[in-house]
Amino acid sequence: MDIRINLNRxxxxxxxxxxxxxxxxxxxxxPSFSKADLEARRWLxxxxxxxxLDFHQDGxxxxxxxxxxxxxxxxMAGSHIDTVINGGMFDGAVGVLAAxxxxxxxxxxxxxxxxxxxxxxxxxxxxxxxxxxxxSRAFTGQLNExxxxxxxxxxxxxxxxxxxxxxxxxxxxxxAHRQAPRIESYLELHIEQDETLDTEGxxxxxxxxxxxxxxxxxxxxxxxGHAATTPLELRHDAFLGLADxxxxxxxxxxxxxxxxxxxxxxxxxxPGSFSNVxxxxxxxxxxxxLSKATLRDLEKALFSLAEDVASTRGLxxxxxxxxxxxxxxxxxxxxxxxxxxCDKLDYxxxxxxxxxxxxxxxxxxxxxxxxxxxxxxxxxxxxxxEAVRWEDLEKGANLLxxxxxxxxx
Amino acid sequence: MDIRINLNRxxxxxxxxxxxxxxxxxxxxxPSFSKADLEARRWLxxxxxxxxLDFHQDGxxxxxxxxxxxxxxxxMAGSHIDTVINGGMFDGAVGVLAAxxxxxxxxxxxxxxxxxxxxxxxxxxxxxxxxxxxxSRAFTGQLNExxxxxxxxxxxxxxxxxxxxxxxxxxxxxxAHRQAPRIESYLELHIEQDETLDTEGxxxxxxxxxxxxxxxxxxxxxxxGHAATTPLELRHDAFLGLADxxxxxxxxxxxxxxxxxxxxxxxxxxPGSFSNVxxxxxxxxxxxxLSKATLRDLEKALFSLAEDVASTRGLxxxxxxxxxxxxxxxxxxxxxxxxxxCDKLDYxxxxxxxxxxxxxxxxxxxxxxxxxxxxxxxxxxxxxxEAVRWEDLEKGANLLxxxxxxxxx
Numbered sequence: 001m002d003i004r005i006n007l008n009r010x011x012x013x014x015x016x017x018x019x020x021x022x023x024x025x026x027x028x029x030x031p032s033f034s035k036a037d038l039e040a041r042r043w044l045x046x047x048x049x050x051x052x053l054d055f056h057q058d059g060x061x062x063x064x065x066x067x068x069x070x071x072x073x074x075x076m077a078g079s080h081i082d083t084v085i086n087g088g089m090f091d092g093a094v095g096v097l098a099a100x101x102x103x104x105x106x107x108x109x110x111x112x113x114x115x116x117x118x119x120x121x122x123x124x125x126x127x128x129x130x131x132x133x134x135x136s137r138a139f140t141g142q143l144n145e146x147x148x149x150x151x152x153x154x155x156x157x158x159x160x161x162x163x164x165x166x167x168x169x170x171x172x173x174x175x176a177h178r179q180a181p182r183i184e185s186y187l188e189l190h191i192e193q194d195e196t197l198d199t200e201g202x203x204x205x206x207x208x209x210x211x212x213x214x215x216x217x218x219x220x221x222x223x224x225g226h227a228a229t230t231p232l233e234l235r236h237d238a239f240l241g242l243a244d245x246x247x248x249x250x251x252x253x254x255x256x257x258x259x260x261x262x263x264x265x266x267x268x269x270x271p272g273s274f275s276n277v278x279x280x281x282x283x284x285x286x287x288x289x290l291s292k293a294t295l296r297d298l299e300k301a302l303f304s305l306a307e308d309v310a311s312t313r314g315l316x317x318x319x320x321x322x323x324x325x326x327x328x329x330x331x332x333x334x335x336x337x338x339x340x341x342c343d344k345l346d347y348x349x350x351x352x353x354x355x356x357x358x359x360x361x362x363x364x365x366x367x368x369x370x371x372x373x374x375x376x377x378x379x380x381x382x383x384x385x386e387a388v389r390w391e392d393l394e395k396g397a398n399l400l401x402x403x404x405x406x407x408x409x
Numbered sequence: 410m411d412i413r414i415n416l417n418r419x420x421x422x423x424x425x426x427x428x429x430x431x432x433x434x435x436x437x438x439x440p441s442f443s444k445a446d447l448e449a450r451r452w453l454x455x456x457x458x459x460x461x462l463d464f465h466q467d468g469x470x471x472x473x474x475x476x477x478x479x480x481x482x483x484x485m486a487g488s489h490i491d492t493v494i495n496g497g498m499f500d501g502a503v504g505v506l507a508a509x510x511x512x513x514x515x516x517x518x519x520x521x522x523x524x525x526x527x528x529x530x531x532x533x534x535x536x537x538x539x540x541x542x543x544x545s546r547a548f549t550g551q552l553n554e555x556x557x558x559x560x561x562x563x564x565x566x567x568x569x570x571x572x573x574x575x576x577x578x579x580x581x582x583x584x585a586h587r588q589a590p591r592i593e594s595y596l597e598l599h600i601e602q603d604e605t606l607d608t609e610g611x612x613x614x615x616x617x618x619x620x621x622x623x624x625x626x627x628x629x630x631x632x633x634g635h636a637a638t639t640p641l642e643l644r645h646d647a648f649l650g651l652a653d654x655x656x657x658x659x660x661x662x663x664x665x666x667x668x669x670x671x672x673x674x675x676x677x678x679x680p681g682s683f684s685n686v687x688x689x690x691x692x693x694x695x696x697x698x699l700s701k702a703t704l705r706d707l708e709k710a711l712f713s714l715a716e717d718v719a720s721t722r723g724l725x726x727x728x729x730x731x732x733x734x735x736x737x738x739x740x741x742x743x744x745x746x747x748x749x750x751c752d753k754l755d756y757x758x759x760x761x762x763x764x765x766x767x768x769x770x771x772x773x774x775x776x777x778x779x780x781x782x783x784x785x786x787x788x789x790x791x792x793x794x795e796a797v798r799w800e801d802l803e804k805g806a807n808l809l810x811x812x813x814x815x816x817x818x
Contacts, residue, residue: 194638215683227672228764229603243652254641263636272675274624274693284683355637
């Protein structure tokens with residue numbers, strides 16, 4: 001169908017929108033329910049209503065704009081409007097504003113559809129509040145109620161206090177999934193957050209898989225002692241256990257799980273002084289794989305390795321799960337539709353997996369999902385330097401438009 | 410000479426003295442210039458004067474009690490009265506109070522001597538203020554003036570504020586060494602702080618060497634990146650660099666520097682989150698050896714290893730010195746005298762090195778030193794569980810008495 005989005009209007013929207021939470025040095029800080037986010041939400045509501053779409057929001061503060069009435073399942077597209085601290089203006093926002101632009105284009109073009117279309121912005125994708133994907137988890141009924149009620153947030157006051165400035169409560173968030181409509185499919189346009197497309201000079205990436213991950217908080221526990229008097233061969237040095245495990249785990253993944261990732265990003269050694277042999281080493285442990293079977297095998301191999309290292313060195317090993325997402329394979333009918341429409345538009349593209357998680361991964365628990373990547377310059381994201389080329393964004397939004405029309409026809 | 414210390418009097422002194430800074434659960438917290446320490450100093454001054462010794466103190470708050478006038482070089486014995494936080498009642502205090510008991514015994518026995526004897530208590534051996542060995546470093550003119558004037562303390566307010574409650578100033582501490590008399594030798598009785606003597610069932614250890622150490626604060630610096638998108642083979646993971654170095658450094662010391670020690674006790678990984686590849690790993694790095702030549706070779710080997718690890722992994726390595734003490738070999742004349750007097754007393758003994766540093770190590774820059782160890786039960790020290798057997802303390806003090814008499818004759 002020979003219809004195209006209006007790039008200038010989308011560009012104006014993105015530039016206006018980027019002022020909410022803009023830092024003096026150019027970054028954007030807009031965590032969900034911050035002052036900047038509440039302003040951004042009012043602006044988005046205004047734009048949805050101005051476009052003649054039906055605005056509504058659920059108990060988790062997820063924002064929706066619907067085009068078309070009727071009883072059919074909804075074809076949904078969107079992403080999130082929150083950012084990390086001192087992040088960029090494109091991560092998330094392009095997916096929401098491009099979807100809005102698609103719906104405006106469909107409405108103005110008076111394209112006849114049998115199913116409603118809906119733009120969505122999910123609350124707190126970035127995990128500044130309690131865990132990643134708060135909004136999409138609330139929408140799909142996948143929240144951890146206990147953790148949410150505990151309400152410890154990443155940087156700020158307890159969740160309860162943050163919500164006090166809004167119309168939402170922990171109970172309304174937990175109840176959000178009961179308001180969710182039936183969904184035909186969910187599409188998300190997002191920047192790649194890596195350099196593959198930019199390096200290859202390609203405007204479009206069609207995602208085939210989204211990696212699943214474990215976030216775990218682990219410990220090796222040994223025995224502390226005086227660094228001056230405990231002979232090396234009699235030590236149960238918990239940090240050396242962690243060092244041994246870190247190197248072996250990396251080698252294991254590189255050799256036997258190519259394409260999977262393992263990262264130890266935070267370490268606390270106790271008691272933590274110059275002259276004490278470490279009695280305990282706590283660490284964050286993250287591993288990711290693209291398929292459920294691989295992630296399961298990797299988990300098994302890594303924990304068996306940790307137990308081996310612990311027993312060889314006279315240590316204990318302990319692990320508790322902090323967060324977990326399942327790997328997603330994009331359903332063939334959506335993936336093929338994305339490829340076909342991309343070919344029809346004559347846009348060069350690449351099939352590629354997504355390392356980072358996205359709201360689409362959470363929606364996959366409820367419906368068929370698809371993802372379109374556009375390049376970000378030098379692969380930089382979560383940074384004030386985050387940038388896209390407007391012609392790539394135009395192509396990504398036009399592909400989203402064609403696919404939404406095909407799905408809702 | 411058939412003269413012996415009075416154990417009951419020494420025991421009473423130790424028990425009275427342990428009340429200064431006693432915690433409800435039994436530990437002792439008596440950092441230099443704390444309220445507990447100021448009370449302990451008043452008590453010690455009273456005991457010195459009651460014994461008929463000449464009390465004086467220097468600009469660093471080191472406390473002295475002299476027996477005998479005359480112009481001869483002084484034979485000195487002592488240790489320190491400060492403790493770590495929640496430490497034990499014997500570490501340091503036995504050395505000061507046993508020396509006091511020896512001087513009382515000599516005076517009461519009217520032993521004719523040609524040289525003055527002096528009991529000393531050095532300020533802040535434990536390093537609760539600025540660096541270890543503040544008092545003995547001030548006495549011997551080995552302070553780091555810049556660090557002292559900066560005055561950042563371990564746990565509390567700046568040094569200047571702590572000194573405000575005393576008659577001392579940073580300038581008086583820096584000037585203390587100008588008041589120091591000429592010293593013939595320095596003897597120190599101390600608990601072993603390790604389990605060798607206790608395990609062997611021996612009451613006396615005669616120290617032959619005191620280990621020297623480097624305290625360094627080091628960093629591997631790489632490049633941070635997103636844990637989801639940075640392929641393992643393209644990472645410059647600073648923590649994996651540290652892990653590699655920690656294991657190789659331990660193997661190097663175990664294989665080529667038997668008896669030396671290497672410890673990584675504190676680690677900070679940056680940026681320090683689940684999903685960032687570590688761009689920097691900062692760590693405390695401590696290594697100890699018993700001889701100057703070995704410590705120098707070890708330093709060279711360890712830093713060459715660190716540079717190798719860094720260059721193999723595309724990292725930078727940086728290191729700055731935090732503290733450093735030289736290894737000390739006990740001079741033959743003192744060591745032999747200790748052995749001979751011990752044999753005369755018919756006390757079973759062991760020659761052994763000291764891993765931990767002591768004031769004697771600092772005094773070795775000025776005069777000949779000797780050290781007597783007595784066992785502590787199960788090797789436990791720096792703990793409320795620190796304990797000695799009274800009969801071992803009696804033997805240690807009697808050996809100190811004989812050696813002081815021989816040196817001051």
